[in-house]
Amino acid sequence: MNKKIIAANFKMNKTPAETQNYFNVFLELLGEEKFVDLNNKDKNKNSRKKLNLINSEIIFAPSFTSLLETYNRIKNYDGSVKIKLASQNVYYEKSGAYTGEISIRMIKECGCSYAIVGHSERRCIFNETDEMIGKKIKAVYDDSRNNNPDNHNNYNNDNNYNNNINAGVIPILCVGENLQTRKKGMESGFVSNQLDKALISLKARNIPALIVAYEPLWAIGTGVPIAPEDGETMHRFIYEHLNKNYKIEELRILYGGSVTETNIKPLVKKEHIDGVLVGGASLDPVVFFDIFKSFV
Ligand code: PGA
Numbered sequence: 001m002n003k004k005i006i007a008a009n010f011k012m013n014k015t016p017a018e019t020q021n022y023f024n025v026f027l028e029l030l031g032e033e034k035f036v037d038l039n040n041k042d043k044n045k046n047s048r049k050k051l052n053l054i055n056s057e058i059i060f061a062p063s064f065t066s067l068l069e070t071y072n073r074i075k076n077y078d079g080s081v082k083i084k085l086a087s088q089n090v091y092y093e094k095s096g097a098y099t100g101e102i103s104i105r106m107i108k109e110c111g112c113s114y115a116i117v118g119h120s121e122r123r124c125i126f127n128e129t130d131e132m133i134g135k136k137i138k139a140v141y142d143d144s145r146n147n148n149p150d151n152h153n154n155y156n157n158d159n160n161y162n163n164n165i166n167a168g169v170i171p172i173l174c175v176g177e178n179l180q181t182r183k184k185g186m187e188s189g190f191v192s193n194q195l196d197k198a199l200i201s202l203k204a205r206n207i208p209a210l211i212v213a214y215e216p217l218w219a220i221g222t223g224v225p226i227a228p229e230d231g232e233t234m235h236r237f238i239y240e241h242l243n244k245n246y247k248i249e250e251l252r253i254l255y256g257g258s259v260t261e262t263n264i265k266p267l268v269k270k271e272h273i274d275g276v277l278v279g280g281a282s283l284d285p286v287v288f289f290d291i292f293k294s295f296v
Pocket residue numbers: 009215219220221222256257258259277278279280281
């Protein structure tokens with residue numbers, strides 16, 4: 001059974017000190033005993049909750065300046081839920097005169113197991129093109145293959161915190177249509193085109209692991225998430241498209257856009273929705289913990 005994923009995208013929020021405060025609260029809430037106390041009255045229920053915890057994974061994507069701070073906090077967490085680190089972006093060149101950019105090696109050394117690629121804010125505000133996103137995806141897989149040619153099993157290795165330099169970073173590839181495109185009923189074609197352009201270098205290659213985040217632009221930060229049935233339709237379409245055209249060993253598809261503790265449950269109950277990517281509602285540790293509780 002694939003792990004269900006709940007990812008937090010802090011965007012351009014939280015200094016290192018604020019990140020530290022966040023994890024003081026969040027990790028305290030996550031402490032197993034407290035978690036059980038908060039949620040369960042009887043023993044049987046406790047054990048069911050624990051099983052669910054084992055099958056879930058939390059990913060935090062703080063700002064670059066808080067990556068190390070976050071890594072230092074989560075690496076010592078030894079509860080049953082897996083907690084991993086993601087960068088919000090990465091550049092495709094290895095090093096050089098690219099002021100303001102960050103390399104794959106840099107994020108790996110900060111402890112990242114994942115990198116968000118092609119978030120709609122990168123596409124819309126910073127003019128990232130499909131071509132650039134394709135180069136980033138290629139660079140991420142080239143890096144893991146070059147550093148670790150025989151061992152793609154290091155993907156998702158639960159103990160890879162000290163190993164990140166040799167392990168592969170898994171991209172969290174964001175796609176999604178705007179309102180106009182959806183109103184015209186052209187969302188499937190739009191999203192499959194984004195996927196194909198991002199994965200253009202991987203047609204004939206084996207892809208050990210990929211996370212896609214389907215985030216319709218009209219749902220991001222608007223308070224209006226997709227209806228679960230529409231989400232399921234789109235996620236099933238993405239699954240079918242990718243399975244038909246690519247060789248992906250471990251594929252998971254997250255939904256993102258105005259996820260809160262009140263709407264997460266019906267979304268993640270859907271067969272093809274493997275988890276969520278949460279923006280605004282992840283910024284308060286108590287609120288994000290509530291979302292996590294509704295999720296497991
Ligand atoms: P939101 O953002 O949860 O604030 O809508 C989601 C995202 O942009 O990843």
